[in-house]
Amino acid sequence: MSVDKKFLPDSRFSLGDIAAIGRILLVEMGLDYSAAALETDLIIREVTGFDRIHIMINSDQEIEQGFYDRIMELLNLRRTNMPMAYVLGHRDFMGLDFYCEPGVLIPRSDTEVLVETAIEKLGKMDTCKSIYGIEIGLGTGIISVSLLNHFLHLSMVAGDINQKAIDLSRKNALYADKQRREMSGKDMVSVSKRLSVIYSNLFDNIEPLKLYDRDNHGDLYDFIVSNPPYIRTEVIETLMSDVKDFEPRNALDGMDDGLYFYRQIIDKGYLMIRPGGFVAFEIGFDQGEEVSELMKKRGYKDVEIRKDLAGLDRVVTGFK
Numbered sequence: 390m391s392v393d394k395k396f397l398p399d400s401r402f403s404l405g406d407i408a409a410i411g412r413i414l415l416v417e418m419g420l421d422y423s424a425a426a427l428e429t430d431l432i433i434r435e436v437t438g439f440d441r442i443h444i445m446i447n448s449d450q451e452i453e454q455g456f457y458d459r460i461m462e463l464l465n466l467r468r469t470n471m472p473m474a475y476v477l478g479h480r481d482f483m484g485l486d487f488y489c490e491p492g493v494l495i496p497r498s499d500t501e502v503l504v505e506t507a508i509e510k511l512g513k514m515d516t517c518k519s520i521y522g523i524e525i526g527l528g529t530g531i532i533s534v535s536l537l538n539h540f541l542h543l544s545m546v547a548g549d550i551n552q553k554a555i556d557l558s559r560k561n562a563l564y565a566d567k568q569r570r571e572m573s574g575k576d577m578v579s580v581s582k583r584l585s586v587i588y589s590n591l592f593d594n595i596e597p598l599k600l601y602d603r604d605n606h607g608d609l610y611d612f613i614v615s616n617p618p619y620i621r622t623e624v625i626e627t628l629m630s631d632v633k634d635f636e637p638r639n640a641l642d643g644m645d646d647g648l649y650f651y652r653q654i655i656d657k658g659y660l661m662i663r664p665g666g667f668v669a670f671e672i673g674f675d676q677g678e679e680v681s682e683l684m685k686k687r688g689y690k691d692v693e694i695r696k697d698l699a700g701l702d703r704v705v706t707g708f709k
C-alpha cells in the first residue's frame with residue numbers, strides 16, 4: 390500500500406490516520422494485528438513523544454508534515470524486517486536505556502540472567518575492596534554498564550573486535566551517566582570513568598592489573614563475564630530473518646560446535662583471575678552440560694548452571 394498526501398491536497402494527517410496507516414502497513418508486512426498496533430504506536434511515540442493513551446484520546450489531532458515523514462520513514466525501515474531496536478535506535482535493559490545500531494548485537498532480555506547472576510556472586514565478595522572485572526565481547530555494553538551501574542566500587546576492562554561495538558558501548562556508558570544524573574538529580578559516581586573499552590580479540594590487549602593493595606594477587610582480576618558468539622555456524626542460516634539478515638554474524642557465530650569462544654575463555658581466563666574469582670557465561674539452551682564439563686576439566690570449582698525465565702539453561706559460572 391502506498392499513502393501519499395498529494396492525493397489529499399487540503400487535509401493533513403491526524404494521529405488516528407497515521408496510527409491506522411501504520412497498522413495496515415505492518416500487518417501487510419506479516420505482523421499480527423496486536424504486534425503491528427504496538428510497534429506503530431512505539432514508532433509514533435519515538436517521533437512525536439505522544440504515548441498510546443494520547444494517540445487514542447487525541448486521534449483527531451493533526452500532525453506536522455515533518456513528523457509524518459519521519460514516522461513513514463521508520464515504518465518503511467520496519468517493513469524491511471529490520472528489528473525494532475534498530476528502527477527506534479535504542480532499547481531498555483535492566484532499567485537503563487541503551488543506544489542500538491545496525492552492526493552491533495541487540496540486547497536480549499535473556500542476558501538479564503547473566504547480569505543478575507554476576508551481581509549475586511559479586512555481592513558475596515568483600516564489599517570494602519575494589520573489584521576488577523573483564524568482559525569479552527561487549528557489544529552495546531549492556532553487561533559491563535549494568536554491573537558498573539550496580540556496584541560503585543567496580544572497574545571493568547571490556548574488549549570487542551568490532552569497532553562499531555567499541556564506539557557504541559563508549560557512547561552507552563556516557564548515556565548511562567546522563568540517565569543516572571537525571572534520575573538522581575545530582576552528579577553520581579561515573580560509570581564511564583570506570584569502564585575501559587578496548588579493541589581486543591579474546592584476551593589480546595588486556596593487561597594484567599598493576600595494583601599493589603591486593604594481597605598476593607595484585608595482577609589478577611576478580612571475574613570474567615561474557616556473552617560470546619555461541620550459535621553453531623550451520624544453525625545461523627536457520628535463524629529468523631530479522632536476526633540473520635540484520636545482526637552481525639561475528640556476534641553470533643560460535644564456529645563448528647558453537648563452543649569455540651568458551652574453550653578459549655575458559656582456558657586463558659583461568660590465568661587471568663585470582664583464586665576465589667569466577668567466570669560467568671551466557672550460553673545457548675543446549676550448551677549447559679558441555680560448557681560445565683569444559684570448566685570442570687580446566688579446574689574450575691562450584692560449576693553451576695542457571696536457567697532463564699523460560700526454564701532453559703542460560704548461564705554457567707565457575708570459580709577458580
Ligand code: GLN
Binds near residue numbers: 642
Ligand atoms: N541469544 C542470541 C540469539 O539467540 C545469541 C547471542 C550469542 O550468540 N551470544 O540470537
